Amino acid sequence: MAKRKYSILTKVGVFYLLFTLVSFLVTAYILHKEATWHMDNILENRLEQREHWVERLIAKKPDRINDKDYATVTPVTRIPGNFKPLYKDTVITDQETKRKEIYRKRINYVTVNGENYRVEVIKSADELHRFKDDIYEIMFPVFIVLALSIILINYLLSGYLFGPFKYILKQMAAYNITKKQSFQHKQTSTREFYRLQQLFEAMQERIGHDYEQLKSYTENMSHELQTPLSIMRNKVEQLLSNEDLNQQQAEKIKIIYDEIQQLSRLGSLLNLITKIDNQEFANVKEVRTKEIIEQHVQIVADFASNRNLQIQTSLDPDQYFRIDPGLLEILVRNLLKNAIYYATQGSIIHIKSSDSSVQILNEGPELEFDPDTIFNRFRKGNNSKSLGLGLAIAKQICQISNLDLSYRRKGQWHVFSITKGEKGI
Template sequence: MRKRKYSILTKVGIFYLLFTLLSFLVTAIILHSEATKHMDNILEERLKQREHWVKILIERRPERVNKKDYATVTPVATIPKAFKPVYKDTVLLHHETGRKEVHRKRINYVTVKDQHYRIEVIKSATELYRFKDDVYEIILPVFIVLALVIILINYLLSGYLFAPFKYILRQMASFNLTRKQSFRQRTTSTTEFYHLQQLFEAMQKRIVNDYEQLKSYTENMSHELQTPLTIMQNKAEHLLSDETLSQQQAEKIKIIYDEVMQLSRLGSLLNLITKIGNEEFTDVKEAYTKPILEQHIQSISDFAANRYIEIKTTLSADHAFKIDTGLLDILIRNLLKNAVSYANSDSVIYIETTSSAFIISNEGPELEFDAATIFNRFTKGKNSKSLGLGLAIVKQICQIGKLNISYQRTNGRHVFSIEEKTFD
């Protein structure tokens, strides 16, 4: 599964939201803790005050002590040693509201006029718990509003802030060595985008300059090589037509002639590979494979017939690749030539096109090299007279045309399959 991609602003927004959420949580915890301490202190002071008034009532009006709904006084014989006031929360019926509410209770022992008493005083703690709940009830809506604002700002500003960056990306995507185009800078006040434009413009100029130099060198080299090769080829042909040559001399001249032809073909193929690599084939359109296949099958039919090879086809009229027609012509010609050249004599070559795939297969001996290197340049069998460039050219064309090519050996057949790349 491909990892999902996010824009920089979205990532920044997500990190900011997470940081804000963490900050809000920490703030809420601190506020909750401080609010609890503050309310505990208030309740403690109020309970102490009530206990103080109870002590006064015990001294002055003891008969009214237990008539107070907030206090319970019980005479005891002794006071526990090292006793400290105890606070407890309990649920009681509130005398005013008539509802059960949380109350805070203070239990203490006092001595009044040589008599020991156990005093319990209570105070409603509902406000404390309500206040503690209010902390989260306030924090949560504020965070939600802030999150929505951040998302909205991210959506509105992404188009404006990143417009120069997206423009640079479009310029990069449309850059083509074969087109004489200059980089049109876009005015931006963002330092990073300005530097990115400067860097891309400098790289573009350097790449174009290197390309022009390499192209000029390749063309000059090809021309300079072809001239002596043509002269050598013509001289060899002239010598071969000389009837005064002995058999041995004719055979040696024939070897020279074959090597010259091989070298000439090698130069042409390497020049073709360079042109393909430089993306000089730019007439990209919907190219249907059926007419091109039929044309090349007809051209190679005599060669196949001499080796008793039959070519069977199942062609779809709708099958097409979005590619330069010149490149598609080279691709099909090389695959068909490869199949006929390496097929067993008296065998069948199958060619099939469906709505999405192009498949060609032929019977043939096992490979003499690793199948993983079949598309590498100069990969060939030990006794092969091939240059080992045909399938390398096919692979390069597929890469430029965004096509997937695969090879497998199945039931004694070499199977090549080409499909358009799919993007998730």
């Protein structure tokens, strides 16, 4: 399964949001810690002030001290040694509102007029605690609003900022080396996109120039080779017709003649491969396969008959491929000749088609090489005199036509299947 791809703005937005989230959490933690420290200092100062006020009240009006609900004073015989003020948080229910609130309590021992007292004073800490807890409650809604804003801005900017980039990608996707296309620049103030357009235009010109040179070289070589090959073939044919040749000489000359024929075919096939690579077959349309298959069955009928083979067809009249008609003829011809060439003599070759596929089946011995390499160029059996390019060309035709050509062994049958790709359906 192909890994899903994301736009650069989406990736940048995600990384920015993750960074912002971490920043918010760190900031909230620091604020929470600072708020706690300030809250503790404020409460301690206020409780200490209240304790001093209680001490003065004990000294002047000791009978009124227990009337205060914010202080509890208890006489003690002695003060524990090295005692330091103790702070505790406690929850008290308000009598009027019936609401539980948090209070901070300070416990200390004091000596007033020679008497020892245990003093407990309390101060409401509810507001400060709520303020401290509200830090996270405030931070998260702010982060959510910021995240939504970033997503919306990225969505809006993706069409504006990346418009030239998408235009360049579209130009690249539509580029066809066989057509002389001039690159249409799109106005942009982004330096990187402007540079990308310049580089693509230069690359387009360089590829076009190299392609024309290679095409010219290939065509010239193919053409120039045919002339000496034709001369050699004619001379060899004249030698073969000489009645003064003995059997040994005739056999050697026949070998030379066969190799000349192979070399001539090789030049033609390599030229064909170059044309397929360069996508010179661009007349793509819906082509029904039944008529073409039947036509080529008739063409190879004599060849099959010489090997005592029968060809049986079961074809769907509505079956079609989106392909250049010329390429489809080459594809069918190569697969059909391959089936006839490697079929067991006296057997039957089956050709079947359905809505989405065409199958060619022939009986024959197992392959002498790895089946996974059957579509490689120059792959052939040890005793084969073929060039080993027919199946490679067939595979190449399917690849550029969004078709899938596959091979499998089923019992004694060799099965070649052509199926539609996703875009070819």
